[in-house]
Amino acid sequence: MLTKEKIIARNNVNVIGSGPQTLMLAHGFGCDQTMWHYLTPELRSHYTLVMFDYVGSGQSQLSAFSRSRYGSLEGYTQDINEICDALELADVHFVGHSISCTLGLMASIAEPGRFASHIMVCPSPCFLNDPPDYHGGFERVDLEELISLMDRNYIGWATYLAPLVMGTNSSEVLIGEMTASLCSTDPLVGKTFAQATFFSDYRHLLPQARHPSLLLQSKTDSLANEGVGKYMHARMPQSTLRVLPTEGHCIHMTHPALVLGEIRAWMNP
Template identity: 50%
Template sequence: MNIIQRNHVQQLLPADPDAPVMVYAHGFGCNQEMWGLLTPAFSGLYRQVLFDYVGSGRSDASAFEATRYRSLDGYAQDLLEVCDILDLTREVIFVGHSVSCSIGILAAIQRPELFSRLILIGPSPCFLNDPPAYHGGFQRSDLEALLELMAHNHLGWAHYFAPLVSGMGSDGQITTQLSDSFCSTDPLMARLFAEATFFSDIRNELTRCPTPSLILQHSRDALVPTTVADYLHMMLHDSTLEVLDVNGHCAHMSHPELVAAAMRRYLHHVLP
């Protein structure tokens, strides 16, 4: 199978062939185009790799297998196969958004030698509340109702969910971009990814992740409470937590300059 075509792999190449590598992984309902305002900040300094998970963006939908993509392990396999086809074997800097943070953590556990650092934007190891010790932000009934809306009114769900992700008072263009992406995703594939996203729980895996990480938490995020970031910071080995003063769940789209600055601070030993 042609992985490059399957996952619509794109690269932004610097002049230096030995430049460090960044691999970007998008969130649920999104695609690699959501990184378009962030990648220019690292142009010429890094070999930047972008891809779409099967079932998202401009990936090859014919490669979608329900048994594979009903769990996060299938998406982690996509990530690892993209790295393999590009002959990436070590020192990869992973940049993930939302559910891709969990996917990146699972991939790093499988292949600890592959990744040097994880940059996690809006991560959540579990969206469900598990009282009294863990507040993920949602009751199961809330998420089941969201999936029910998706099943019966895909466009209505997209128009409801997009402003929730972009945040109150956000740029209307961001909400439109998210809504368009949600609407363009095949409903069956989107539902399976949604179930894998919102009903997964990787909390028991966190202490097994050996890769140092930067957690970028949004201060006002309807999907991920700040307590989740505190929990991750406590559980992940060698993690750094920074809270960004932004609304919404996608600072790489709404405030790319803040995300780029935080990444630069964290990667100061890599940047010239």
């Protein structure tokens, strides 16, 4: 059993703000907690924010990484609940981006008493196409080629993926920020997390959602198209779908004012 101090160090946990409601901000694949910096100045004035890095990302402890634990999403989910336990959190509003939306859902199913709601930013429970009823966005062969590119040319992989994630019309500054983040991830950890993210299918968990959920869908998103949001909304109890007039998979970075407005409205109905 890890101590509170070791869990906080392992995941580089930071708590800022002092509002009565707690938001736990969980970054997506290839990112770290700094990707929330477009939202945190405003959010910290109203809420207590719990931020962290998944093992292998940001300033987490790389020594804690093992393929046996993090080869599937369950390992990352366990980390979320260990952080909640260490900080004795309750009534957590889990703000996840991309794959973290699924991780937050898994964590709340495992320990429902810890959580109050979900705010899902560009969520997807499965990135693979499963015709005829589900269009996740990628054929398996395309994802396998993307993983192969990570082995052959890690910098080239990051340079290719960043504009796809951010949206082709995003500024060079934002695309550069994403490229740098992808490049900073240890290649072994990055590949392991990528495989766990892009080849998993957790659609079966959607009907098990026990808390109200806000789905923030980007109108144009190469990684999670509008149909994915509609699919989730149709199968998740107590879910609300908001399709925003945005482009890209990182709308908390490209359109922070819109996302802030949605979060505030959700938290203060």
